[in-house]
Amino acid sequence: MEEQPSLISSKLFLKNRQVEVALSRAVLTWKEIKESKNRIPLIPQADLSHAVPVSEIVAVHKPEDEDQPQMRRTQKKNKESSQFVPYAFTVSYVRRMKQHQWQCSDVTFLCDSRGLCEQWIQVTNEQLSLLTNRPKSLLVYINPCGGKQRGKRIYEQKVAPVFRQAGIFTDVIVTERANHARDHLRTEANLDKYDGVVCVGGDGMFSEILHGLVIRTQRDHDVDQNRPDAELVSCLSRIGIIPAGSTDCICFATVGTNDPVTSALHIIVGDNQPMDVCSVHHKDSFLRYSVSLLGYGFYGDLLADSEKKRWLGPARYDLSGFKTFFCHNFYEGTVCFLPAEDSVGHPRDKLQCKSGCRICQHKLESKEKHKEMPEEKEKAGKDSNKGWNVVRGEFISVNSACMSCSCPRCPKGLSPSAHLADGTTDLILIKKCSRMNFFRHLFRHTNKQDQFDHSFVEVHRVKKFHFQPKVDSPEDQSYHPERTACGPKFSNPKISNYSTAVSSWTCDGEILHHAAIQVSVQHQLIRLFARGIEEQQ
Numbered sequence: 426m427e428e429q430p431s432l433i434s435s436k437l438f439l440k441n442r443q444v445e446v447a448l449s450r451a452v453l454t455w456k457e458i459k460e461s462k463n464r465i466p467l468i469p470q471a472d473l474s475h476a477v478p479v480s481e482i483v484a485v486h487k488p489e490d491e492d493q494p495q496m497r498r499t500q501k502k503n504k505e506s507s508q509f510v511p512y513a514f515t516v517s518y519v520r521r522m523k524q525h526q527w528q529c530s531d532v533t534f535l536c537d538s539r540g541l542c543e544q545w546i547q548v549t550n551e552q553l554s555l556l557t558n559r560p561k562s563l564l565v566y567i568n569p570c571g572g573k574q575r576g577k578r579i580y581e582q583k584v585a586p587v588f589r590q591a592g593i594f595t596d597v598i599v600t601e602r603a604n605h606a607r608d609h610l611r612t613e614a615n616l617d618k619y620d621g622v623v624c625v626g627g628d629g630m631f632s633e634i635l636h637g638l639v640i641r642t643q644r645d646h647d648v649d650q651n652r653p654d655a656e657l658v659s660c661l662s663r664i665g666i667i668p669a670g671s672t673d674c675i676c677f678a679t680v681g682t683n684d685p686v687t688s689a690l691h692i693i694v695g696d697n698q699p700m701d702v703c704s705v706h707h708k709d710s711f712l713r714y715s716v717s718l719l720g721y722g723f724y725g726d727l728l729a730d731s732e733k734k735r736w737l738g739p740a741r742y743d744l745s746g747f748k749t750f751f752c753h754n755f756y757e758g759t760v761c762f763l764p765a766e767d768s769v770g771h772p773r774d775k776l777q778c779k780s781g782c783r784i785c786q787h788k789l790e791s792k793e794k795h796k797e798m799p800e801e802k803e804k805a806g807k808d809s810n811k812g813w814n815v816v817r818g819e820f821i822s823v824n825s826a827c828m829s830c831s832c833p834r835c836p837k838g839l840s841p842s843a844h845l846a847d848g849t850t851d852l853i854l855i856k857k858c859s860r861m862n863f864f865r866h867l868f869r870h871t872n873k874q875d876q877f878d879h880s881f882v883e884v885h886r887v888k889k890f891h892f893q894p895k896v897d898s899p900e901d902q903s904y905h906p907e908r909t910a911c912g913p914k915f916s917n918p919k920i921s922n923y924s925t926a927v928s929s930w931t932c933d934g935e936i937l938h939h940a941a942i943q944v945s946v947q948h949q950l951i952r953l954f955a956r957g958i959e960e961q962q
């Protein structure tokens with residue numbers, strides 16, 4: 426990397442040691458200076474040098490600005506060692522720990538003049554003020570009932586102090602009922618006042634924020650969400666997720682860990698991770714948005730059962746998982762899908778979506794090119810019935826993973842190579858097989874073997890898909906699939922007990938009331954305060 430000129434550099438003290446400290450536009454560095462025994466000039470010790478990118482500095486302040494106990498301890502220590510250098514300033518910065526965890530670390534430098542100390546604070550603050558991607562004010566929604574009901578405590582004890590330190594203004598709303606956050610965002614929230622929205626809770630709470638923001642944006646732009654082919658308008662506000670739920674799958678897949686302080690720091694440094702969203706329709710009416718798992722059959726049954734056991738807390742997923750596995754139901758239906766032919770990736774290519782993902786980037790570039798060629802777009806529109814594939818059969822599970830869906834329970838995820846922002850979803854079809862074979866498939870989610878390498882599993886990277894169960898559920902009775910674009914005709918045998926013939930869809934943990942659905946991927950509809958999973962350093 427090209428070395429940039431220093432904006433300020435001085436010999437300061439760090440604890441009892443003399444250090445050479447320098448700040449450039451890009452990086453703050455400090456190196457210990459040691460006098461060698463034979464008194465040749467001062468020699469910097471490379472192994473004692475540190476470099477912090479300016480973009481990862483949280484704040485700079487005088488130690489007495491701080492009200493935290495940790496800071497008071499630092500001050501006390503400094504007093505003991507600073508009889509000769511009484512002025513100090515502290516730089517708080519992001520420090521990478523193991524497993525993608527970030528911590529806010531402090532380093533306090535001692536100077537022998539007040540003027541020098543103030544100059545350092547001023548020059549560093551000037552550089553921080555140039556980082557325009559950082560949020561200055563945030564609207565925070567806390568679900569006090571999610572996960573182990575610790576959302577409020579997590580926010581107050583771990584997150585609010587770091588936001589305060591970074592000088593972020595916050596308005597906090599503790600929700601009083603389900604859908605409080607969604608309704609507030611949809612109708613009342615003055616979004617112009619904020620640089621982003623923070624969700625303290627689990628995936629269900631995130632889904633509320635997602636719906637509130639997306640619905641509000643479409644309404645503000647007069648977009649009819651009931652039209653499955655409507656081109657939706659991307660949301661301007663970024664969303665930050667402070668994990669405080671039971672699974673926190675979306676936080677884990679976009680940050681790499683479920684740690685509230687790590688998430689708070691990603692918000693402070695103003696990270697920006699675009700994300701695809703699936704819109705789900707039944708006939709011509711909008712049902713829901715999804716960013717992670719849409720699952721019919723196994724996962725739909727599992728979620729429906731676990732909802733009845735909410736009182737069990739996170740353990741409900743294990744219990745319902747066992748029960749659903751032993752029931753071993755399968756469901757007849759037809760899946761039509763439009764493959765993502767322009768995608769450079771494939772669900773089995775083992776190319777994981779990481780920070781700065783090349784595949785998501787490629788898609789964005791080709792979208793920009795496409796925008797410049799309206800006649801091609803028109804042609805594509807006219808041919809919208811072309812290219813659809815049809816699979817009929819009995820399925821244990823039909824899943825669509827818009828992201829890897831990795832979580833602490835399943836670190837590889839349902840589709841390890843799915844991408845956050847490439848405009849596609851991975852459609853996984855698990856056809857009828859023995860219970861033992863299904864177990865083998867599930868077990869491969871926990872080891873290095875390819876979970877898609879079975880004769881009864883198909884996986885496709887798609888832009889759109891439709892599902893029609895063989896038997897209509899009561900909610901679907903008025904649906905006429907003969908009229909859909911991909912046009913397969915379905916018989917409707919009179920089976921009186923539909924509950925054994927039709928499963929339900931789970932859509933990011935919520936149960937849908939229709940089994941016949943149409944799904945479209947909306948490319949980069951939202952943005953998160955995250956950067957995707959970084960390569961381990």
Ligand SMILES: Nc1ncnc2c1ncn2[C@@H]1O[C@H](COP(=O)(O)OP(=O)(O)OP(=O)(O)O)[C@@H](O)[C@H]1O
Nearest residue numbers: 571572600601602626627628629630670671672673
């Ligand atoms: N004040 C509230 N009272 C009751 N329910 C609420 C309240 N605020 C939000 N909710 C609802 O609680 C549901 C569950 O919340 P959340 O997602 O935060 O936790 P979880 O379900 O335990 O975690 P996960 O979704 O990660 O498994 C959400 O669907 C949300 O709509």
